[in-house]
Amino acid sequence: MPLDISSPTVLSLDDVTFRRENKEILHGVSLRVSRGERWVMLGANGAGKSTILGFCGAVTHPTSGTVRVLGHQLGRVELQALRRHIGHVNPRHPVRPGTTVREVVLTGITGTVAPVMRWRPGTEDLARADELIETLGLVRIADDRWQTLSQGERGRALVARALICDPALLLMDEPTTGLDVAAREQLLDTIDLLAETRPDLSSMLVTHRLEELPATTTHALLLADGRVVASGPAPEVLTSANVTATFDYPIEVEYRDGRWNARTSRPRRTLRNTEVAS
Template identity: 35%
Template structure:
């Protein structure tokens, strides 16, 4: 599904990626963790073809970026990020914003097909926003906007769903509701790559974890092997302890205040 090899990215003096190798196979669902500025969003932007590496290769869904039409590949990729919300038109009705996902447009300037409208309404129903379909996007709460983005991303039946901190800014209730919706994606044949700062968002749906540290992959593999006290304490440069409950990892700091040794 995703094969990244020897990725380097340099901007001026900054070495943002320093030799990233990452392989994501069909049937795996990945979470990417890492400290602020480690390079997570940069990796997602490369998976979606919005950014190109200084060197290295990226193969997505059987296409090598640089040797294919990125816009065509993007039709099979759903991308959810805060920067996307900022590009959408706040006065448009919610169902219309969702419908634009069908064509990877940001806005419609023509009549919308009835089948597309019905699909948008059905997806809004599935994420519990059916009753808000006619409201302008700008009237939705942050949690509702995230769910709207999920419905929009699913419009094109993507093979790959890439999410950059979708639960950021949500209260506990809204976060759990969104995670429940994500859990249901298991029924679809879809590969997910999910960036977060919060371990407790790693619901049973996810199978693998990669940790990015200073522009390299510090650890990657099945979640139980990666989410250990030792690996996480090293990645965050802080002593932490992981505990598993209800199929999810929960983290707590092992010492209060101050940096690790």
């Protein structure tokens, strides 16, 4: 029987803790993500972002507390069936040299790194792949080999791969890693496009840079040392005080033209003339 994923609450974490080798990584984390919300999760390295993303992807189980994904509690649902409704965008996703963009997109159906031997996509599969390739501006390079692509082109191809199975939840793990400014902005434009083309799609994007937040971000979760600093609508959460507490450093947050920026609020020390001369 098909898995029911109609729950209006796409993700819920209730008082979740996680321990690894007798060390507690997460401490009583709670979170609610509703259908159509586009979340960002920010925190310094080691804050617990990857662990929470593992819960969201039905990969990691909590030590205590309850995690529900698409309405189903982890530990009480067939994980493979659940994962079919979750898309992942990971810039470190391995792709074999020689694989074309279209082939990479189609591996989202089989859930494999490389095209599966003796498997042939059906007419509907090919149509979905070509539709995504067109929507994400990849038509010109659809038959190009992976090793010839720029990082930005690879990023958009991985978004298409994640979307081909029409997921109810999209997870993006630092998708702009390794991109220059132009490629980063192109990828963020692609992510923003999803708010128009797939308004019911819920998403969670992990980053530690405010400049990498899509303009269509609706909610934010701030983490520090495995604890929630703040969680809720992005304009209420992404404040100078909250971000300063998250990174334990004085940071001034600015929101302008739909995008966030951050800079240190600590006065910069300048070299004295004598020091410059020396």
